[in-house]
Amino acid sequence: MGIPLRVLLVEDSEDDALLMLRELQRGGYQVTFERIDTPTAMKAAIAGETWDIVICDYSMPTFSAPAALKQVKESGLDLPFIIVSGTIGEDTAVAAMKAGAHDYIIKGNLARLIPAVARELREALVRRERKQAEEQIKASLQEKEVLLKEIHHRVKNNLQIISSLLNLQAEYIKDNQALEVFKDSQNRIDSMALIHEKLYQSQDLAKINFADYIQDLVTNLFYSYNVNSSAITLKMNVEEVFLAIDAAIPCGLIINELISNSLKYAFPQRELGEICIDFCSIEANLFKLTISDNGVGFAQDFDFQATESLGLRLVKGLTHQLQGNIDFISYNGVEYKIIFPTKNF
Incomplete structure (x- = not known):
């Protein structure tokens, strides 16, 4: 059994597509693929299936690598995008890499395809794991924010309960000096409760x-x-x-x-x-x-x-x-x- 690989093959030449598929199979991959060569088919393929990698010819009669790359970017998917072409020049290749393509390979040198695919799949995995870790950290921070807000809210409520109890107790005190002591204590508690109220209302906890x-x-x-x-x-x-x-x-x-x-x-x-x-x-x-x-x-x-x-x-x-x-x-x-x-x- 080879390594499962789902390839979106953007190529107008069936012969060239077969050559690339055979190269991938020789490299130990069990390939599931769809070959498309139009913008409409590309959009449908991205929306309808899950892919591991996009391998794309640079220039086709009704489509091109820059247009295909743009669709991948707009979809929000982090897919390795490798250009395999017989007509691409060095300047064009550099421009494509700057636009977001991960590698380019000349069709006459398909020996580079397997190492490039293996490298980009590894790097894509690293990016996914990093993104998952960041999302987990973000979710954890959000949970802690909610918890901190709840803590400040409860501390504020508990302090207000103590303040209210002091207020109720003060109604039974006839000595003015003792009443002043109760009022001072109540105000001290209220000053701390106000801190916690401001904290749970604040964007910065x-x-x-x-x-x-x-x-x-x-x-x-x-x-x-x-x-x-x-x-x-x-x-x-x-x-x-x-x-x-x-x-x-x-x-x-x-x-x-x-x-x-x-x-x-x-x-x-x-x-x-x-x-x-x-x-x-x-x-x-x-x-x-x-x-x-x-x-x-x-x-x-x-x-x-x-x-x-x-x-x-x-x-x-x-x-x-x-x-x-x-x-x-x-x-x-x-x-x-x-x-x-x-x-x-």
Whole structure:
């Protein structure tokens, strides 16, 4: 038994076709073939059967190798295409190879046919295996994307459930200080839930648009603390920066703590005030976050590094987690400036 080979033979000469078929049989192939020599027959053959290789004469009365090659390309099939002709010149052969033909052979030298066919069949197999591997990788990546979106969605939902439970529990608490603790915890949870919501909504599951996140986070905080936006205004100067989750969560929690502090303590009489947020890239993978207000500020003897405030201790710890530095100024209000690096993605 020879090696099965399905050949689409584009040739107007029956004698030449028989010579090529005999050569293939001598080379150990068991050939199944169809001989055609018109564009219509070529189109029907491509659509109706599965082929291993196309062997094509260059010039025929009603058809040509370039036209046949064009049909193969338009079909989307990756078929080895070998030109076997007695009339082709070197320049014409080179042009055909550039157009996508895999080899050309002179009819007077059919000894080259078997090695050429064997080589092109091997290379076609390699291309098919590579394409299959790429499709498998693509399918695997798509599955992982769906899984990651589902994970972020579920994490967000679970965090919102915890937030809702805290809210329900708070209804039974009469102590104002305890209520504030519950509200602070709820806002921290909401800030993390918002990260996961942005991630599963994002086209890039690794990073989120942090400018959009900051806008939504601050809007939620203003609503949570029942802030009159006509009295306390917000100024934002935030570049369109994309952060990965390992930077977005601590940075989001920092913003949550500092904006919450301003809303709770900077304007005790609900007087007119302003809160500013600036976030920008200083250089590649290095960012600066500045949050300030023009409220009452801290007492002159306030020691930021030795503070017992849970919120500010969290800010310092999260800044350390980001491998960043924080500067604190209390003059005509407060200003926090944090500079931190991020990984290159």
